[in-house]
Each structure stands twice: as structure tokens, then as C-alpha cells.
Amino acid sequence: MTTAVAFEAVTKRFGSTEALRGVTLEIPSGSVFGIIGPNGAGKTTAMRILLDLMRPSSGSVKVLGFGPREGGVALRRNIGYLPGELILEGRVTGAALLAHYTRLSGHVRRGRITELADRLGVDLHRQVRTLSKGNKQKLGIIQALMHEPELLILDEPTSGIDPLVQQTFHALVHEAQDRGATVLLSSHVLSEVEQVAEQVAILKQGEIVTTSTVLALRETAKRRISAVLSGADASEVRASLASIPNLGEVRVVEQENALTLRLTGVLGGNPDPLVKALAAFSVADVSIEAPNLEDAVLDLYGQNGGAS
Missing domain, CATH: 3.30.70.260 (ACT domain)
Structure with missing residues (x-):
């Protein structure tokens, strides 16, 4: 089994604060993997390091076989990312915004954006600033999924969206896995991770408490x-x-x-x-x-x- 994401003794310091403390973790290709922990546990920091939005203070990271920095544009186009704090340009329509992201992400097959918008129930003709938080989140999900990347990195992906749409999102995650993608999902909503992930790592104050399959972890409860x-x-x-x-x-x-x-x-x-x-x-x-x-x-x- 190949490895899609690997952390090796990764530490990240912000002054005297250690956000990550010697994290070592391997995520198998083709898996749906959950990172669980309360706010401040280090989940978002770990994801940003994978995208080269942050650099580790020590240790090393591999993403789809490359270091985040050396992989460059080609690596980034093979990743779909949904940040935990989503900020979108508000003075354009959803369609125009996603067209912009298409130019950044590379090829998006014809009809893919419309298909996702229909399934998630978002109107792409409205200006983004007029949308609710939940509908803005749907745009974020579409931009992460639309180019069918090899790796999905999703930070608190269902924040603000209603339970019915959450079920649609879970189906989209499984469809991505079925075509061979790896999904890394962070959440402090444990029921969400339980529904979609096969394996989990539990973070506490920057350290991994344990890694386990969801089934094995549930059986210890x-x-x-x-x-x-x-x-x-x-x-x-x-x-x-x-x-x-x-x-x-x-x-x-x-x-x-x-x-x-x-x-x-x-x-x-x-x-x-x-x-x-x-x-x-x-x-x-x-x-x-x-x-x-x-x-x-x-x-x-x-x-x-x-x-x-």
C-alpha cells in the first residue's frame, strides 16, 4: 500500500508555543482519514504545512511523494483544499468565482460544476456576498472537488451546512474515494468523522494521542x-x-x-x-x-x- 501523506517528527513553533510536537503519521493512498481534536489541537496547522502555507520548524513532510515546496504548481493542482476559515470574494457571482478557481486548478470536466451545484443546492447566479454562510461553504466544497484531485484536504468541511446537505457531502467524499482519491478530513464533530472515515488520528495539544481504525476505536468505548x-x-x-x-x-x-x-x-x-x-x-x-x-x-x- 502506498502512502499519500507522511509526517516525520514534525514540530511547528510560534514563538514559545508549540502547535505541533513531533508528529509522525502516514496516511495510506485511497483512504478517508480523519484528524480529530478540539480547537487548538493542531489540526489546521498540520493541514497548512501540507500545502506549504506554513513551514515546519523541524521534521519533514511528503505529499503524494513530494515535499510541499518542491512539488510546486503541479502538486497543488492535484490537491483540493477547503480551509476551515473560508473567505470568498463577494462582488462576483458563484459561477464567476468558480471559473476563476478553474483557471487556477487546471482542467475541470464539462458539466462538473453544474452537477455539484445541483447536488448541493446552491444558486451559482447569485452574488457571493448575498449568500448565507452555508451556501458559501457549498461553494468552498465545489472548488475543492470540481477538478477531481488525487488528494482532498478538508478542514471542518460541513461547518454551517444543514444535515441533509451533509449527507450529500458524505456521498461526494465516498465517490472521490471510489475513483482512487485520498481524503484527509479534520473535524471536532466526531459523528461526522465516524460516518465517513476509516482511520483516525487523535490530536491533543499538538501531539498524537493515538491512531486507529474507527471500528477499533469504537469498540474500546x-x-x-x-x-x-x-x-x-x-x-x-x-x-x-x-x-x-x-x-x-x-x-x-x-x-x-x-x-x-x-x-x-x-x-x-x-x-x-x-x-x-x-x-x-x-x-x-x-x-x-x-x-x-x-x-x-x-x-x-x-x-x-x-x-x-
Whole structure:
């Protein structure tokens, strides 16, 4: 498997502040890769270094086999970039703006811009300054995708757009991957990354906490559990649950009917032992939530000194 993007011990300093601290990371070609982290974690700095908008203080970077500086115009035309803080010329129509970007990006196949505009639901005949934040963001997505580049670098791409359009965007990302493109996506919205990415790197204060597949990371998350038991004794229930591995603190509350108990807690790992333990009682209701990416990330931040 070839590598589309590689960071090797990359550090970026702004005075006494280190935005990136020895980041080493490889992103496989043809993958959708997510960079997760709160604001200030270093996500945007890493992306700007890939585009040679910033230079690393130390370490090295390769993008599609080239250093960002030595790759020059040819490399940049093979990249689609959507910045996290999108600023567009407002005194032109969307069509005129995208025509300008076409001259910069190189070849765009006939009908491609219209196709993307129709799917995203943006009017290209209106002046950009009259558009909402969400519609301006759609123009940014179009300019990143329209020339069908080999690498997409997307910084908080769905900021300001409604959920239905987000689903269209996710489909466009998968279509880009299907034609062989690599997609690097940054976001602090974990549900978005969970829907489109296969692998993730989690950044905290300029350092990589972990890299993982989304599936493996989700499986490390704890499940929230709740149950209502009828005709059960609280001490017997607690004794039965005590031997279950990876079961966090469980709260057992007697309801108005002393024989009815409500349990709430969290469970890591396989739910099978819990289900078997509860089967010894009369279960009026039970809920075991599927683990999600957000819980796994928050757990990792907690294990590494707390979330910032």
C-alpha cells in the first residue's frame, strides 16, 4: 500500500508555543482519514504545512511523494483544499468565482460544476456576498472537488451546512474515494468523522494521542446501560453484577415499589456476561447502547491527562 501523506517528527513553533510536537503519521493512498481534536489541537496547522502555507520548524513532510515546496504548481493542482476559515470574494457571482478557481486548478470536466451545484443546492447566479454562510461553504466544497484531485484536504468541511446537505457531502467524499482519491478530513464533530472515515488520528495539544481504525476505536468505548428489574432484591443484584468484567460503577435504585429496581451504569467490552447475569431476574426493561466514537475519544483524552 502506498502512502499519500507522511509526517516525520514534525514540530511547528510560534514563538514559545508549540502547535505541533513531533508528529509522525502516514496516511495510506485511497483512504478517508480523519484528524480529530478540539480547537487548538493542531489540526489546521498540520493541514497548512501540507500545502506549504506554513513551514515546519523541524521534521519533514511528503505529499503524494513530494515535499510541499518542491512539488510546486503541479502538486497543488492535484490537491483540493477547503480551509476551515473560508473567505470568498463577494462582488462576483458563484459561477464567476468558480471559473476563476478553474483557471487556477487546471482542467475541470464539462458539466462538473453544474452537477455539484445541483447536488448541493446552491444558486451559482447569485452574488457571493448575498449568500448565507452555508451556501458559501457549498461553494468552498465545489472548488475543492470540481477538478477531481488525487488528494482532498478538508478542514471542518460541513461547518454551517444543514444535515441533509451533509449527507450529500458524505456521498461526494465516498465517490472521490471510489475513483482512487485520498481524503484527509479534520473535524471536532466526531459523528461526522465516524460516518465517513476509516482511520483516525487523535490530536491533543499538538501531539498524537493515538491512531486507529474507527471500528477499533469504537469498540474500546464503554456502553451506557440501564435496566428495570421486577421482584428483585438489591443486594442479590449487586452480588450478581460484581463478577462482570469491565462493568463500571452501577447505580441500583429502589423505586416506589420496593421490589422494582432501576440500574444505570457503563460497560466496556462484550455485553454477553451482563445479559446472562440479568437473565436470572425478571427484566421489565433493558437498554444497552452501541458504543460510539465520541465516548472512545473522551476516554482517551481522560487517560492522557484530561480533555482540553
